[in-house]
Amino acid sequence: MIAILQEYIVDILIGVGYTMLVAVIGTVVGLAIGVLIGVYRTLPCPRNKAAKFFKRAGDWVLGAYVEIFRGTPMMVQAMVIYWGFALLNNGQTLNVTFSGLFIVSINTGAYMAEIVRGGIISVDRGQTEGAHALGLSHTQTMFNVVLPQALRNILPSVSNEFVINIKDTSVLNVIGFTELFFVAKDIVTQTYQTFRTYLLVAIVYFILTFGISMLLRLCERKMDGKQNFKLLGSQNLDAQSYALEAQND
Amino acid sequence: MTDITAPATASQPVLCVQHLGKTFGEHTVLKDIDFTVNKGDVICIIGPSGSGKSTLLRCVNLFERPTSGKIVFCGDDNACQNPRLLRQRVGMVFQNFNLFNNLNVLHNCTLGPRKVLKMGKTEAETLAKKYLAAVGMDSYLNAKPKQLSGGQKQRVAIARALCMGPQVLLFDEPTSALDPEMVGEVLSVMSDLAQQGLTMLVVTHEMNFARNVANRVIFMDDGVIVEQGTPQQIFDAPQQQRTKDFLSRS
Ligand SMILES: Nc1ncnc2c1ncn2[C@@H]1O[C@H](COP(=O)(O)OP(=O)(O)OP(=O)(O)O)[C@@H](O)[C@H]1O
Ligand SMILES: [Mg+2]
DSSP, X not given: OXXXXXXXXXXXXXHHHHXXXXXXXXXXXXXXXXXXXXHHHTSOOOSSHHHHHHHHHHHHHHXXXXXXXXXXXXXXXXXXXXXXXXXXXXTOOOOHHHHHHHHHHHHHHHHHHHHHHHHHHHSOHHHHHHHHHTTOOHHHHIIIIIHHHHHHHHHHHHHHHHHHXXXXXXXXXXXXXXXXXXXXXXXXXXXXXXXXXXXXXXXXXXXXXXXXXXXXXXHHHHHTOOSSOOOOOTTSHHHHHHHHHHHHO | OOOOOOOSSOOOEEEEEEEEEEEETTEEEEEEEEXXXXXXXXXXXXXXXXXXXXXXXXXXXXXXXXXXXXXXXXXXXHHHHOHHHHHHHEEEEXXXXXXXXXXXXXHHHHHHHHHTSXXXXXXXXXXXXXXXXXXXXXXXXXXXXXXXXXXXXXXXXXXXXXXXXXXXEEEESTTTTSOHHHHHHHHHHHHHHHHTTXXXXXXXXXHHHHHHHOSEEEEEETTEEEEEEOHIIIIISOOXXXXXHHHHHO
């Protein structure tokens, strides 16, 4: 195994690089897609008849997107999109790297849309009412009050999607994308060391996913901020009594 | 219904509720509610649970769309049509505080002025500190809501509403979610505001507050105003049997 690692270290690192590239970009773009769809689907229903129709139509299209991409394997989606594009363009295939990024992004987007929507719905209605009571618009409320809380709440699910993406990019080998699994297959054809190669690759995958999980857990803790706060101007007697009150809580 | 007693000072109407009705589906919650809020009024609305007090307040700032009748905000016709404009002038303090959990105390108070009134950062922060000092919360600028006690949260919520410079402030049972020992601190802040001449419409179960601070008390039952008058009239000499029953129970 050490020998394989030594000989193919460059190929393996390239594989790791592509795997992480797709996982990172796929997750970030997927989250962005998810936020856009989540925000759209939770818009209040307009009163105007025509606007209502378009909103409904949009909901339907987005619903179909989510269901289709969640309901079919990513490996199949990759083949359909890659070869479908080739068929429509007289055999001219899409750039493999771009295809990989595209497929993982829209696939992740479908999952993220539901995660974000759930996150938005789970923020207490009182938060929205508090903002509306100040005269904030729906958009202002969404971006200043609801989304920050929703995103914090869904961070564990987003991390989960990220880890899934690191592993699932392996299916992109079907379109010849040189991620880690593709590299492994390549090494096997040269060394015939099937077990050792795949065990090595399994360890590399685990280091990636475990490392990322730890990193994201740290991010969560950072985002929660300090557990205590600084009391200002506690010279003043009044503030002191309030401080005592806070301690007693 | 007894006569409305005009306040001693020349009355200047701020908000008129005109023949307001509200039904949810088949269920009629408010019927022909009609009263005027004058500048400087402190009106307490009392009544049994389910009588429609919260619904009335929610109609006043257009959280609920009235089924019939209307809310007239005097001196600004646009505001009655546009909920967002109305809510800049008619603030609301909730039973459950509804402080923004993602923002600290200072930013809870500056969000409205900055986003809605388009105020600059320093100006908004100066304003927020002023009102936070008024409610005794100026040493907690950096605290997040979850680090505060109920009474502290409610005082911040009051400061947050004041930062918008409202002409009327609505309170929906502001002390009902508080432990008994914290009720006093919130009521004393509210009494101070009343003394400074803020116009307030307060739904409350605190009868002592209604008696001592309000200049008018409205008793509601089953979606109608049964009786209204000065605190003395309502508490010492209620005219309606329903009012007497309610007061003897509470
Ligand atoms: N969104 C709604 N849909 C249907 N019915 C509602 C809705 N909001 C309130 N109601 C009904 O309206 C009636 C009055 O409710 P409301 O909350 O205004 O009472 P309240 O006087 O504030 O009572 P409490 O003192 O318990 O707060 C209740 O019977 C309630 O079930
Ligand atoms: Mg109520």
